[in-house]
Amino acid sequence: MRLNEITYTDAQPVEGYGPGFFRIGGKVVEGGLLTAPTGTGSWGGYDDLEPLLDLAGQVDVLFMGTGAEIAHIPSELRSQLEGAGLGVEVMSSPSAARTYNVLLSEGRRIALAVLPV
Numbered sequence: 001m002r003l004n005e006i007t008y009t010d011a012q013p014v015e016g017y018g019p020g021f022f023r024i025g026g027k028v029v030e031g032g033l034l035t036a037p038t039g040t041g042s043w044g045g046y047d048d049l050e051p052l053l054d055l056a057g058q059v060d061v062l063f064m065g066t067g068a069e070i071a072h073i074p075s076e077l078r079s080q081l082e083g084a085g086l087g088v089e090v091m092s093s094p095s096a097a098r099t100y101n102v103l104l105s106e107g108r109r110i111a112l113a114v115l116p117v
Helices: 075-083 093-105
Strands: 014-018 021-024 027-030 032-036 039-043 061-065 087-091 110-114
Touching: 014 093, 021 032, 027 039, 061 093, 075 087, 087 093, 093 110
Parallel strands: 061 087, 061 110
Antiparallel strands: 014 021, 021 027, 032 039, 032 110
8 A cells, every 4th residue: 555645735634523623723613614725713604604705716615514414504505605606515514524634635726614513
């Protein structure tokens, strides 16, 4: 088996998560998390639309984690994000974090907005 070191450029992979928190870049973020090439911080959930719309033109796909289980996001939220030119992929937060890490290692233009498990 051949092992290759992964380089993540300026974006940071999700290192872990647990009840009510995410660990990224050696720091713990309580509650929702938004991470993109522009930085990492707390995310206020579906009503916190502005930082997501700010990603338009910077990323191709936004992975949205809906918590421990997959759920539909509000249709108005999806419409606004897609109208701004963002591709939106919705899944459970653990799946979204894993998918984000894999595609981040490939150098893709992606972002992650997840609700805690």
